[in-house]
Amino acid sequence: MAKIGSQKTVKVEGVDYTLQFPGHREKTRIIDRCSTETGGFSNEKMAEELFQHVIVDPKVDWDYFDGNEEKGIEAHDGYDELIKEASTFLRSGK
Incomplete structure (x- = not known):
């Protein structure tokens, strides 16, 4: 399992992106923050969390x-x- 700060580089559409594992506690907090009031899951919230905590280079956002x-x-x-x-990287650390 990955440790805090472990990184992986993925190439998507010709761009290299660096992903960084935020640790197991933060992973759990991220997943909890993506839960909706009705017990569902918010893909928008998850994307925001990934932008902020996992995709570290280049920094990305909706724009x-x-x-x-x-x-x-x-x-x-x-x-x-x-x-x-x-x-996948957040959940598995791989």
Whole structure:
């Protein structure tokens, strides 16, 4: 199992992303924060948590994938694949 700070690099749509394991306690907190009031799971909250705690380089957010012309940000592809990779890494540490 991964230790706090363990990293993995994944290539998605030609971009290298560094994922970092936040530790088992933080992993559990992240999963708890993604639970909804009705006991479901929020994919939006999970993406936010992955952006903040797991995907460390390059730093990404919604604008990174959707683009934001006002900020001069061009949209990148690979959102679904990166989220899948980061979620798997968070849960398994691999």
